[in-house]
Each structure stands twice: as structure tokens, then as C-alpha cells.
Amino acid sequence: MLSAVTKMEGLFHVHSTYSSDGKLSLEELREECLNRNLKFMVVTDHAEDFTPGKIKKYVNHCREISDEDFWAIPGLEYVIDKEHQVHLLVVNLEGLPFEKGPEAILYAVREGKGSPLAVVAHLSRCDYFIPPDYEQTIDGIEVWNAAYNSRYLPDHKAIDLFIKLKKKNPRLVGFGGLDLHDRTGFRGLRICLKDACRNPNDLLDQLKGGKFIIYGSYFRISSIPRLGSFPLFLLMLGRKIVSRADSCRWRLVSWRRALFSSIFNSDL
Ligand SMILES: [Zn+2]
Ligand SMILES: [Zn+2]
Incomplete structure (x- = not known):
């Protein structure tokens, strides 16, 4: 039984050994997070590394390492545009046909099934390009990625893009992702929820609603950045x-x- 937790901090965009380039197991990630007083992590392993059976194992494994102290939320990272290297994080696989494999999940997301959290990652890598058919359907973009931008400051170009896109897609939220693959990836960037949180579904609702602040070691930014x-x-x-x-x-x-x-x- 998961209990209510107040003022939660956690990580967004983390890779485990379920990714071919991930160096830390889910258990090791959990331990590293707890050592840093982080209460949740959103794991987004690379979709191309999964078979249907492996996704089922991954989702169950995330459930197994979740308890009253810590929540592991499973997601997948897709390459949705190879030419521009646009990567989409799909979080919350519940309600999606994950037993049919990664492609079926992405198809269901495009069809508006389930209640996934869809976030375009590291905009600097794709030169701030988002395929037009995704502009209205995504829930957020990473305005700060500690691996591709800086651990110290968010990405001004991604924030500028966020402000423009928000006019077309009012539910858009800005995220701060680590893109962590090993122990050097703990770069201080984290998500801090504004309200108490009762369970992982509540956490997902709060992430979708932008009810959090993105904290770096020396700088913080709203999930709805409105910088002039x-x-x-x-x-x-x-x-x-x-x-x-x-x-x-x-x-x-x-x-x-x-x-x-x-x-x-x-x-x-
Ligand atoms: Zn990526
Ligand atoms: Zn990644």
C-alpha cells in the first residue's frame, strides 16, 4: 500500500539496463535516488531495445521496486523522426497495449488511447524541430535537459519554442530531464512537486498538469516558463x-x- 508523501522530489528521463546503453539496474537507480532523498523516477528506456515480453517484464519490475518510499514510473523513449532525430518520451504505459510491443503503444498514443504523458526530449539535438502532427498532441517538451544543455541553466531556445507552442497547445508543460545513463548522470536536475501526492496516478496527474518546479543545483524554473x-x-x-x-x-x-x-x- 503506497502512502501519501508531502513535498516530493524525483527524476525525469532516466535510463536503466533495459536500454542497451544504460549502466544502472532499476534497483541501483532506486538506491541512488533514495540516497539523494528522491522519491520517484520516471524511467524512459529506449523503445527499440524492447520486445513485447520485455516490456511486460519492465512494467512489472518497476512495480516490484515501488513501495511507500519510492515510485518507479515506466515509460519508453521513441525516435519518431529519424531524419531530424526527434525523440518522444511516452510515460505511463497503463491502459496501452504494451503486451503487443513498442510500435503498438506508439500507434495507440497517436490514436489518443490510454492516458500517456508524451514529452519531446532534448530539443537541441533535433535543432528545435517538432513534427507538425505532434505539436497539438504532445503534453510537454523538455525545456532543460541536463545531458544536452547544461546542468546549471535551462535551454533558452527550448523555452522560446515552448512559449510559441503553448499558444497552439494550451496544455503544454515544460519538463526538466536528466537523460541519465550511468552514475555520472546524476547532475542535480530534479522535479519538485508543489502539492502532496498520494500515489503514482496522482503523480502522473500532477506532472501532466505542470504542478511542479524544475530545480537545478543553482537555478530553478517553472513548469510553465513565461520568460520575456x-x-x-x-x-x-x-x-x-x-x-x-x-x-x-x-x-x-x-x-x-x-x-x-x-x-x-x-x-x-
Ligand atoms: Zn534521446
Ligand atoms: Zn534518453
């Missing part, structure tokens, strides 16, 4: 500074490594 052109410009500047500082840091690290290795070799 000047704040967006400041964000763009901030991201340039952070990216410059990051590349300087990496240069320093590699110089230090080279220095240590030359000292070590000369000692030999």
Missing part, C-alpha cells in the same frame, strides 16, 4: 558564460593530468 525576450537574452548570456567556464575547467584538468603524467614518467 530580455530574461531569455540574459539566460542565453549566462549559458555562454557557463559553457566558456566549463571548457576552461576541462582544459585545466587536462593540463594538470599532462603535468602529473610527465612528472611521473620522469621519475621512472
Whole structure:
């Protein structure tokens, strides 16, 4: 029996060993989350790595590791446009024909079946392109992806796109995803619910309704970002500074490594 939890924080867009490139099992992810006081994770393993039987096992496995302390919500990540590399996260497989395989799930989502949460991931990877037939049907887009953008600041171009799309699709919500594949992927980006949450269905409703704030280590943003052109410009500047500082840091690290290795070799 899952109990009510107040002020929940959790992760969105996580990959487990059910993905061919995922390094952490569902159990390891659960443990890492609990160590960070995170109460839920939305797992979105790559759809192309699944057979119908494997999806059933995956959904059951997520149920098995969920209890009063932690909820694992299963989802799949689809490549819906190979040319532009548009990736769609489909969360909440309940009510969808997951026993028939990944393609049947995507078909059912397009037909408006079930109550999935459909979110376009890492917009910078697809050059901010969303296929026109998805613009009205998706529930959200990632306005911050810690793997493709920065762990420190959200993506100003994705926020700009969000503001434009929101006029066509009023239910659109902005998400912050980690795109985590291993232990280095815990980059501090998390979802913090505004209200108490009773169960995983309640959590999904709150995610769909945008009743959360996206928290980074140093910056936070609303799930419905409404930034004007000047704040967006400041964000763009901030991201340039952070990216410059990051590349300087990496240069320093590699110089230090080279220095240590030359000292070590000369000692030999
Ligand atoms: Zn992806
Ligand atoms: Zn991913």
C-alpha cells in the first residue's frame, strides 16, 4: 500500500539496463535516488531495445521496486523522426497495449488511447524541430535537459519554442530531464512537486498538469516558463558564460593530468 508523501522530489528521463546503453539496474537507480532523498523516477528506456515480453517484464519490475518510499514510473523513449532525430518520451504505459510491443503503444498514443504523458526530449539535438502532427498532441517538451544543455541553466531556445507552442497547445508543460545513463548522470536536475501526492496516478496527474518546479543545483524554473525576450537574452548570456567556464575547467584538468603524467614518467 503506497502512502501519501508531502513535498516530493524525483527524476525525469532516466535510463536503466533495459536500454542497451544504460549502466544502472532499476534497483541501483532506486538506491541512488533514495540516497539523494528522491522519491520517484520516471524511467524512459529506449523503445527499440524492447520486445513485447520485455516490456511486460519492465512494467512489472518497476512495480516490484515501488513501495511507500519510492515510485518507479515506466515509460519508453521513441525516435519518431529519424531524419531530424526527434525523440518522444511516452510515460505511463497503463491502459496501452504494451503486451503487443513498442510500435503498438506508439500507434495507440497517436490514436489518443490510454492516458500517456508524451514529452519531446532534448530539443537541441533535433535543432528545435517538432513534427507538425505532434505539436497539438504532445503534453510537454523538455525545456532543460541536463545531458544536452547544461546542468546549471535551462535551454533558452527550448523555452522560446515552448512559449510559441503553448499558444497552439494550451496544455503544454515544460519538463526538466536528466537523460541519465550511468552514475555520472546524476547532475542535480530534479522535479519538485508543489502539492502532496498520494500515489503514482496522482503523480502522473500532477506532472501532466505542470504542478511542479524544475530545480537545478543553482537555478530553478517553472513548469510553465513565461520568460520575456530580455530574461531569455540574459539566460542565453549566462549559458555562454557557463559553457566558456566549463571548457576552461576541462582544459585545466587536462593540463594538470599532462603535468602529473610527465612528472611521473620522469621519475621512472
Ligand atoms: Zn534521446
Ligand atoms: Zn534518453
